[in-house]
Amino acid sequence: MxxxxxxxxxxxxxxxxxxxxxxxxxxxxxxxxxxxxxxxxxxxxxxxxxxxxxNPEYAALTPNARKVICCGLNYGDHIQEMGRELPEYPTLFAKYADTLVGANDAVEVHGSGRVDWEAELAVVVGSELYRADEDQAREAIAGYTVANDVSMRDWQNRTLQWFQGKAWDATTPVGPVMVTPDEAGGHFDVRGYVNGELVQQGNTSTLVFGPAQLLSYISQFTILRPGDLVLTGTPGGVGMGMTPPRFLQDGDILTTEIDGIGCLENTFRIHSSVAANA
Incomplete structure (x- = not known):
């Protein structure tokens, strides 16, 4: 469903x-x-x-999620383009529900000149999980949805901690639907486009840590509840990894697509005194 x-x-x-x-x-x-x-x-x-x-107008899928937890550096190609080694443990960071917007909402960014895209599969938690093994975590997955972990790279790179570049209010589109596991299938093709140009493409079969692994790992230190979201990471092709680096410009349309789930299409309004490619 x-x-x-x-x-x-x-x-x-x-x-x-x-x-x-x-x-x-x-x-x-x-x-x-x-x-x-x-x-x-x-x-x-x-x-x-x-x-x-x-003629539905989509809101953020779970606008009041108590926890939005994201995994960085989880596709082998993205890890390579960022110049890092394969991780032994998931690299995790958190967002707030305030970051979430709908599938077709405009995204307003104030104060960043390096706005980057990160197309992702997100997992929707369907039952309470605490110190769960992978089988229990798999059973607790209510479904899957599409997300884009839009990142403000100038802020992210100010320190070794990523939080300040990731948790900007109303900048993370999620939706348009959640597809239950019985209908979703096993692996997903994840694609990202800027103004119709394909910039990202990957398959979740190449994730270092799969959805059940992530939920189990996270549940070892914090409880997960129905409606919580876990973003599973992004494939290669982010703007910061390009030569030269490329970032979103005012008026750009960011499209995030996963076969079998749906598509996000968000127009960006970027208000910054910093040149976008500085």
């Missing part, structure tokens, strides 16, 4: 299930994260009888 968080005419949001081409059925939950917090959420979906919504 495919689930989404849609904006309603009243300005709120509702969780919804896809019923056909661009048609959704409203569910009794404010968003997908809230839906997953119901122990019987699958039964709720099966019994859905809400309003049918056409």
């Amino acid at each position: 495919k689930l989404a968080t849609l904006r309603t005419a009243s300005g709120g949001t509702t969780a919804a299930i896809a019923t056909g081409d661009a048609t959704y059925l409203a569910l009794p939950a404010s968003d997908v994260g809230a839906l997953l917090g119901q122990p019987d959420w699958r039964a709720v979906v099966d019994a859905a009888a809400g309003e049918t919504i056409g």
